[in-house]
Amino acid sequence: MTEVVISGIGMHGAFGDFGDTLDALAQGRTAVTRVSVDGAPGFPDVLGAPAGPYDPGCYAPDRKLVKYMSRTAQLAVLASGRAIERAGLMDDPQSRAAMALFVATGYIAFDLSNVARSAEASKTADGAFDLGRMGEEGLRLCHPLMPFKMLLNMPLGLVSIAFGIRGENFVLYPGADQAGIAFETAWRGIRNGRFVRALVGGCGQGLSPIPLATLIRQDRVACPDDTGGGRFPIADLAAFVILESAQAAEDRGARAIARIDSVRLARPQRSSQSLAAFFGGDPDGHRPDSVVVTGCIDSVDLQVLTDAAASAWPGTPPALASFDDRLGHCAAASLPLALGLAVESMSRGSVPVQQDLSAPRDLLILSAAADEALFSCRVRSVEAPQ
Numbered sequence: 001m002t003e004v005v006i007s008g009i010g011m012h013g014a015f016g017d018f019g020d021t022l023d024a025l026a027q028g029r030t031a032v033t034r035v036s037v038d039g040a041p042g043f044p045d046v047l048g049a050p051a052g053p054y055d056p057g058c059y060a061p062d063r064k065l066v067k068y069m070s071r072t073a074q075l076a077v078l079a080s081g082r083a084i085e086r087a088g089l090m091d092d093p094q095s096r097a098a099m100a101l102f103v104a105t106g107y108i109a110f111d112l113s114n115v116a117r118s119a120e121a122s123k124t125a126d127g128a129f130d131l132g133r134m135g136e137e138g139l140r141l142c143h144p145l146m147p148f149k150m151l152l153n154m155p156l157g158l159v160s161i162a163f164g165i166r167g168e169n170f171v172l173y174p175g176a177d178q179a180g181i182a183f184e185t186a187w188r189g190i191r192n193g194r195f196v197r198a199l200v201g202g203c204g205q206g207l208s209p210i211p212l213a214t215l216i217r218q219d220r221v222a223c224p225d226d227t228g229g230g231r232f233p234i235a236d237l238a239a240f241v242i243l244e245s246a247q248a249a250e251d252r253g254a255r256a257i258a259r260i261d262s263v264r265l266a267r268p269q270r271s272s273q274s275l276a277a278f279f280g281g282d283p284d285g286h287r288p289d290s291v292v293v294t295g296c297i298d299s300v301d302l303q304v305l306t307d308a309a310a311s312a313w314p315g316t317p318p319a320l321a322s323f324d325d326r327l328g329h330c331a332a333a334s335l336p337l338a339l340g341l342a343v344e345s346m347s348r349g350s351v352p353v354q355q356d357l358s359a360p361r362d363l364l365i366l367s368a369a370a371d372e373a374l375f376s377c378r379v380r381s382v383e384a385p386q
Helices: 018-026 063-068 071-086 093-098 116-121 131-136 146-150 154-163 176-191 209-217 246-251 272-279 299-312 331-348
Strands: 004-012 033-035 046-049 100-105 169-172 197-205 234-245 258-266 290-294 319-321 362-367 374-380
Touching: 004 018, 004 071, 004 176, 004 246, 004 331, 018 331, 063 154, 071 100, 071 154, 071 197, 071 234, 100 154, 100 176, 100 331, 116 131, 146 154, 154 169, 169 176, 176 197, 176 234, 176 258, 176 331, 176 362, 176 374, 197 331, 209 234, 234 246, 234 331, 258 331, 272 299, 272 374, 290 299, 290 331, 299 319, 331 362, 331 374
Parallel strands: 046 234, 100 169, 100 197, 290 319, 290 362
Antiparallel strands: 004 234, 004 258, 033 046, 197 234, 258 374, 362 374
């Protein structure tokens, strides 16, 4: 089978790209803060990690393209551009054109300010909302591009347009396991020779009324006065990774920054025994240096994962690490975020949330969100023995 390597990574979140994010984590900083939803009086404050400032048109070949971009699409284009630059593909339009593109995104998101005038125009004299008036008057006050911005396939389409990508593609939503399907498709496609490289990742605007209302109903959003566990600070972010056959990367003189040894996607029972079997392990019993977990901050579930790791790799099991509590969680984007942070940590020689782990060369990335399929990806440095 073809060896699959990672040749580019890119993200944009609260601290910026991967390098800035690891610098902030190493300094003990957190991106999580109290967030009020703009234009939504009465909406509860939440704990979240808003994306840092950025230029939405920095990778747009035509600045007019930005008019079609929602905030989610802007983040996707920015993170994709950084991954493409890191892989050395920005000046290689032919390779970009043939590249596959698989994107996971979150729930439809938009700012309430976009519909504020429409909502006001749709009220009756006594302040009640009138659907008839909304149809007759309110909708005319919405920006004509607003429906296009809200379409869930727009991040994929605009990334494709911005960078001239015309290979196989699909968009999935809204969970982290959908990002897992995207990664598995890319990995298997390269290993089986269907294509030689793929841009794969996720994006989301979690700190928007519709996504937040959905997650609040599911009891998954951390609030400032929370005392219980199992709830997440929510993030706005995007993260993308370029997977490539080792031969294709070598042929164009690109440097592989890590290699992917295995990918698993399944729905095992959430017991220590079943999870240990899901983790698998090398025939020689070699354990990863650490398991980087996203989607699981409940203490009971974390203990189950810890017990499963101890069963899968007896002796000295790998410790679990997570970035969710510092960077927030954004389902579709959190898996590529964890993968990119793991790769960057191996390049730098340390995982910033694990002070006792130096020179990591072999990491297992695990997405373990509740009610979703489990995804794992074994990533090793290019210098690590196979």
